[in-house]
Amino acid sequence: MTTKRKQLGVGAIAGALGLLALLGIFGLITVYSGGYNVAATEDHSAFGRWALSTTMTNSIEARxxxxxxxxxxxxxxxxxxxxxxxxxxxxxxxxxxxxxxxxxxxxxxxxxxxxxxxxxxxxxxxxxxxxxxxxxxxxxxxxxxxxxxxxxxxxxxxxxxxxxxxxxxxxxxxxxxxxxxxx
The missing domain is CATH 1.10.760.10 (Cytochrome c-like domain)
Structure with a gap:
């Protein structure tokens, strides 16, 4: 049982790292392709608005x-x-x-x-x-x-x-x- 648990733990960590690597690659593709529209005539997505607002608020409060x-x-x-x-x-x-x-x-x-x-x-x-x-x-x-x-x-x-x-x-x-x- 202990060996199976270790294998499951290692597998979960490897899966998480793989997911993070995929997200990083997707992020780099978005950055280098110009895939994110920075025009001031188009609002951020709901997630983008939340992320920027939350980051700004927490940054100001901390500093x-x-x-x-x-x-x-x-x-x-x-x-x-x-x-x-x-x-x-x-x-x-x-x-x-x-x-x-x-x-x-x-x-x-x-x-x-x-x-x-x-x-x-x-x-x-x-x-x-x-x-x-x-x-x-x-x-x-x-x-x-x-x-x-x-x-x-x-x-x-x-x-x-x-x-x-x-x-x-x-x-x-x-x-x-x-x-x-x-x-």
């Missing part, structure tokens, strides 16, 4: 700074509002403000932060702003902005959920109507 964020002040949010309207509104919109027309052609679609920001911790928002997200259109602002600027922007973004259009328009000067519009 976001563990330090306690600064205490956000109204002055920080006001300072971050101008930056948001200049750099972020065209892709993410704002309360009562649509994203720019050209940003509607992006896949994955940039999330409306009036809703999506509620699902992220401030440290995670800071990390996203600092490092960006590959293959999503989300740039890394860390190389061109100070931590203070990024925390100001984080303070503003964390306040977006629940913010009214009037409150939004009153902060940070210009509405930044560079393709977006009120509705």
């Amino acid at each position: 976001a700074p563990a330090d306690e964020p600064p205490t956000f002040t109204a002055a920080m949010a006001r300072a971050g509002a101008g930056e948001y309207k200049a750099m972020c509104q065209h892709c993410h919109g704002g309360p009562g403000i649509d994203r720019a027309g050209w940003a509607k052609g992006m896949l994955p679609q940039p999330p409306h932060l009036t809703e999506a920001a509620a699902h992220w911790e401030p440290n995670e928002i800071f990390w996203i702003l600092d490092h960006g997200i590959k293959s999503s259109g989300m740039p890394a602002f860390g190389p061109s902005h100070s931590d203070e600027d990024l925390w100001n922007l984080t303070a503003f973004v964390t306040g977006l959920p629940g913010m009214t259009q009037a409150e939004y328009e009153a902060l940070g000067g210009s509405n930044g109507h560079d393709g977006g519009h009120s509705h």
